Amino acid sequence: MKCEVVRDLLPSYIDGLTSSVTNEEIEKHLDECVICRQYYREMRGKNFGISESVPDQAGEDSGNSQTERERRVLRKFRRIRVKWIAITCAAVVAVLAGFLWITNLFIPLPYDQVQIVADIQEPETEVIDFDDGTSRTVISGGVRVAEKAGMYGFNDMDCRYREMTIEGKERAVAFVNCQMLVRDYLFHHEPVESGTEAVWVQGDVDDKDFENVEMIYYLDKGIDRIEDVSEEEALELIDAYGTLLWEER
Numbered sequence: 001m002k003c004e005v006v007r008d009l010l011p012s013y014i015d016g017l018t019s020s021v022t023n024e025e026i027e028k029h030l031d032e033c034v035i036c037r038q039y040y041r042e043m044r045g046k047n048f049g050i051s052e053s054v055p056d057q058a059g060e061d062s063g064n065s066q067t068e069r070e071r072r073v074l075r076k077f078r079r080i081r082v083k084w085i086a087i088t089c090a091a092v093v094a095v096l097a098g099f100l101w102i103t104n105l106f107i108p109l110p111y112d113q114v115q116i117v118a119d120i121q122e123p124e125t126e127v128i129d130f131d132d133g134t135s136r137t138v139i140s141g142g143v144r145v146a147e148k149a150g151m152y153g154f155n156d157m158d159c160r161y162r163e164m165t166i167e168g169k170e171r172a173v174a175f176v177n178c179q180m181l182v183r184d185y186l187f188h189h190e191p192v193e194s195g196t197e198a199v200w201v202q203g204d205v206d207d208k209d210f211e212n213v214e215m216i217y218y219l220d221k222g223i224d225r226i227e228d229v230s231e232e233e234a235l236e237l238i239d240a241y242g243t244l245l246w247e248e249r
Helices: 002-013 021-031 034-048 064-103 183-186 231-241
Strands: 104-109 117-129 134-147 156-166 169-181 199-202 214-220 242-247
Touching: 002 021, 002 034, 002 183, 021 034, 064 183, 117 214, 117 242, 134 156, 134 169, 156 199, 156 231, 169 183, 214 231, 231 242
Parallel strands: 169 214
Antiparallel strands: 104 169, 117 134, 134 199, 156 169, 214 242
């Protein structure tokens, strides 16, 4: 083996990346070539900060060959182990982050799970007193939704409004959908207890749209699009996913 080839292979040889056959050829050359042997010493010193003996003549330190190979294998194993530990930790962190993100998303609930009742709430005035002695008057009203005892509860309510022609008559329509966090749906999705009532109100008396609502529909799907699609597409969503909750008489 030529000196140039040996010197090109020495970095891989030192890192334990060369095969056993190549190792034998390199070590044979180092036994015979003083210049390459010195070059090898210098490379070892730079890479590891140590000065290790290598054969100065044929047969010298031959007992160290096996030990050196074992050291190279051990270093290679350690590098692989550290790499896989890092990959495993990164994967665990990614899975946990993804799980937390998913469980904080809201999912729409079908009507057959919540079976709420709805109507239009008359304006109500409430005075809120604060610890500093001040107070604030709040006037609320709009679409009122109440959970039925015995049915499953929810975390949030989405309410939309649009005017459209239904059965040949122009109507002001509100659309509602109840939603639940994924984590609560998986771990705490339990029916509302008897004797309790949770009331949700969307809109207020300053919102003339909700004040004039004539119909309220529950939409299992598509509430995020109901205000933007054409009237024909809105009617298709109502037919496919809608349940009439309330109509003005």
